[in-house]
Amino acid sequence: DARVTQTPRHKVTEMGQEVTMRCQPILGHNTVFWYRQTMMQGLELLAYFRNRAPLDDSGMPKDRFSAEMPDATLATLKIQPSEPRDSAVYFCASGRDLKTDTQYFGPGTRLTVL
């Protein structure tokens, strides 16, 4: 049963620290999405990649957030420096391609910034 995996599952850090979240998409999927979920804003698309190339990161605060795909099996989302308002659950999702649209979500990383 192929699944998207995310690490860490939980992260507590202090304001100003760097946070790195990792995602392993389902093997063979060539699109990767990063979402943020909060009670106030719901699910927000931060960025997405196709064949490891970033296609759109307009949902991401550019000054502190960065997303990369070093290889086809790893996607990373970094926050530097982190702020309390970044506290949320961050989800990674992968898909076969943009045209088929179906996204498969990972279990998420719950981030708390103190």
Place this chain on the structure above:
Amino acid sequence: GENVEQHPSTLSVQEGDSAVIKCTYSDSASNYFPWYKQELGKGPQLIIDIRSNVGEKKDQRIAVTLNKTAKHFSLHITETQPEDSAVYFCAATANTGGFKTIFGAGTRLFVKA
């Protein structure tokens, strides 16, 4: 900006009854409409989806209907069971010259045994 409105925000039904969740979207370019179920501590999981060239789709106890003219789509769950209790999200995706998915705010469904 574009948005997806979802109602109700909370829904409580008796086991065996039906549940209906409705969504309205604003982006006329939207052509794909998935529904996700999210259980506590887990990521959203796709339960059913529909494309703009189809008016209705059914999968066992779950069905989705789409009215493109009115920009409405709905999720119907029949013969609800306690394990259907979760948060349900609708989404609208525009995949023309780019990619944009907007999620509804979610509906918390309680199925009482």
